Amino acid sequence: MTERKSFLLRMNPRLHRVLEQWAAADLRSLNSQIEFLLTEAAQKAGRWEEKDASPKPRGRKA
Numbered sequence: 570m571t572e573r574k575s576f577l578l579r580m581n582p583r584l585h586r587v588l589e590q591w592a593a594a595d596l597r598s599l600n601s602q603i604e605f606l607l608t609e610a611a612q613k614a615g616r617w618e619e620k621d622a623s624p625k626p627r628g629r630k631a
Contacts, residue, residue: 578603 580588592602611617 588602589599592599595602595605597605608617
C-alpha cells in the first residue's frame with residue numbers, strides 16, 4: 570500500500586458540508602474526495618509530474 574501523509578486541515582463548515590455531500594454522491598469518503606479534487610486541480614494546473622505521481626485516489630470517477 571502507498572504511504573500516506575496525514576495533516577490537520579481546517580475549513581469553513583459550509584465547505585465541509587458541501588464536500589461531504591459531494592463525496593457521498595460520488596461514493597467516496599470525504600478524505601478520498603478531497604484528495605481526488607486536489608489531484609485533479611494539480612493536474613489541470615500542470616503541477617502534477619508523472620514521475621512524482623502516486624496512484625490516483627480511490628473511488629468512482631465523477
